Amino acid sequence: MAQNALRLGVNIDHVATVRNARGGDNPDPVRAAILAQNAGADGITAHLREDRRHIVDADIDGLMAALRIPLNFEMAATAEMQAIALRHKPHAVCLVPEKREERTTEGGLDVAGNDNALADYITPLREAGSRVSMFIGAEKAQVEASHRIGAPVIELHAGAYADAWAEGRWDARDAELAKITEMVAYASELGLEVHVGHGLTYDSVGPIAALPEVKELNIGHFLMGEAMFVGLPAALAEMRRQMDLARQS
Ligand SMILES: CC(=O)[C@@H](O)[C@H](O)COP(=O)(O)O
């Protein structure tokens, strides 16, 4: 892959959401991950929530056994999740804030307010060989704290930008994009590897993909929705086309 290539991580959480609506085994998120891998995904992302509302422990076992491409394991910074990550040693561990009552991940992790505890928390994960990333809002204090505790990677939460785009609030969209653009550049200067994710669609992905310092996008909910209509390989190919178009222009 070219040095400045933009990786596409496919989040398969919401295949599990559909499965869990009925119980049983179908549709299988591991099958979706293998399909995405065969269709050219650069990585797979899965979020094992504390309440197991979508991905469950057996899915992580299955993904670890089946994948040839990297797994980005999203999790809350709890003792239970740390033990699971240390057992599996996935390529990447992304720490995400969680609230039981939220519909989706509403904001970024407060690294600045918990830097000592998080520095201790990530040490064994790093020693086990996982690339640790912090899922944070596009705020200077959070970027600096992530750098300070020794996280090599951050993922900026694109949800506010994506929501503004979806709702046609163009001033808010532009303001959120400006914040992300500024923090992508700042974090890169500090030496952090920068990823972006949450809520991205064919429409909203372009301006983010165009930022040359961004190394990876993690996209799930929209892709899985599109896959219901056109199939996962076609949805992934169209997302990749939009990313490449933006990157080249
Ligand atoms: C951290 C993140 O943005 C995703 O993992 C997302 O949280 C997955 O979907 P849910 O928020 O719906 O669980």
Ligand SMILES: NCC(=O)COP(=O)(O)O
């Ligand atoms: N970390 C963000 C992610 O994995 C995908 O988020 P979404 O596209 O499902 O909103």
